[in-house]
Amino acid sequence: MTTSTATRPTATATSTAAEREELVRAHLPLVGHLVREMLGRLPSHVSREDLVSAGMAALAGAARSFDPGRGIPFGSFATTRIRGALLDELRGLDWASRSVRTRARRVESTQQELTASLGRTPTQPELAAALGVGVDELKTIDDDVQRAVVLSLQGFTAGTAEDLVPERAAGPADLILHRERIGYLHHAVAALPDRLRKVVTAYFFDERPMNDIAEELGVTESRISQLRAEALVLLRDGLNNHLDPELLAAPGGKGCVARRREAYYEQIAAQGGLNARLAITNPLGMPRG
Incomplete structure (x- = not known):
C-alpha cells in the first residue's frame, strides 16, 4: 500500500482485455442495484436511462484503471467510481442545461x-x-x-x-480511495505555479472576491479569471493523470506547453507517495487539524 501511483503498474499491464471484459460482465448487476437504490429518492423527471448510461461508463472505466496491486476488491473499487459518476450526472442536471x-x-x-x-x-x-x-x-x-x-x-x-x-457506511476500501483523492487534490494545488496557486487558494478556499485578489496581485479582474480557468484545467489534468489516465485528452505535441504539463504531473508525484496523501486526512477522511 506504500507504492505511489507514479510507479505502480497500470491496469493494462496487469490484465488483458478479456479479463477486463469479464470484470464488467460480472459486475453489471452492480450498476442496476446502485441506480435502483438512488432512484427511490429522486424526483420522477430524472431519467433512469441517463443514470444507467453514466453508471455503465464508470464501470467500464473502473475495469480499465483497476490495479489489483492495491489490495482493494474490484467490487468496492467499482462501487466508488459508479456512485461518483451517478452524482456527477445529477450535478449536471442541477447546474446547467x-x-x-x-x-x-x-x-x-x-x-x-x-x-x-x-x-x-x-x-x-x-x-x-x-x-x-x-x-x-x-x-x-x-x-x-x-x-x-x-x-x-x-x-x-x-x-x-x-x-x-x-x-451507506463507507467501508475501509472506500475510505482509503476517498482519502487518496483528497491527498492528490492537495498535492495538485501545492504543485501549481505560484501565481495560479495563490488564485485558487484565495478564490476557492478563502472565498475572496476577484477584485480583492486582482488588487493584491496587481492585475485586472479579467486576468484573475484567466488565471483561475488555467489553474482549473491544470488541476483537472493533473488529477486525471494520476487517478484516471483514460480521461486525459490526447497529448498535444512536444512543445513548451506539453513539457510544462509533464513537469507539473511530475511535481504532483514528487509531493509524496500514498502515505503522504493519506496523512492529509484522519482515518475517517476528515482534514487533520
Whole structure:
C-alpha cells in the first residue's frame, strides 16, 4: 500500500482485455442495484436511462484503471467510481442545461488550442474572437462554468444531489480511495505555479472576491479569471493523470506547453507517495487539524 501511483503498474499491464471484459460482465448487476437504490429518492423527471448510461461508463472505466496491486476488491473499487459518476450526472442536471454544458466544452477546447498555438493563455478578446462571440457572452458562459466548479470543489449543501443518495457506511476500501483523492487534490494545488496557486487558494478556499485578489496581485479582474480557468484545467489534468489516465485528452505535441504539463504531473508525484496523501486526512477522511 506504500507504492505511489507514479510507479505502480497500470491496469493494462496487469490484465488483458478479456479479463477486463469479464470484470464488467460480472459486475453489471452492480450498476442496476446502485441506480435502483438512488432512484427511490429522486424526483420522477430524472431519467433512469441517463443514470444507467453514466453508471455503465464508470464501470467500464473502473475495469480499465483497476490495479489489483492495491489490495482493494474490484467490487468496492467499482462501487466508488459508479456512485461518483451517478452524482456527477445529477450535478449536471442541477447546474446547467445541456446547451450550456456544450458551450462550456467548446470554450475549454478553444482555449486549449489557443494556448498551444500562442504559447500563453489567450486574452478574453482573443478567445471571444476565436469562438465568434462577444466578450460579454463569453463572460456569461464562464460564470455558468464557475458555478459548476464551485459545486464540484465545495460539494452540495442541503437539498441537492448528495441528499438524494441513500446513506451507506463507507467501508475501509472506500475510505482509503476517498482519502487518496483528497491527498492528490492537495498535492495538485501545492504543485501549481505560484501565481495560479495563490488564485485558487484565495478564490476557492478563502472565498475572496476577484477584485480583492486582482488588487493584491496587481492585475485586472479579467486576468484573475484567466488565471483561475488555467489553474482549473491544470488541476483537472493533473488529477486525471494520476487517478484516471483514460480521461486525459490526447497529448498535444512536444512543445513548451506539453513539457510544462509533464513537469507539473511530475511535481504532483514528487509531493509524496500514498502515505503522504493519506496523512492529509484522519482515518475517517476528515482534514487533520
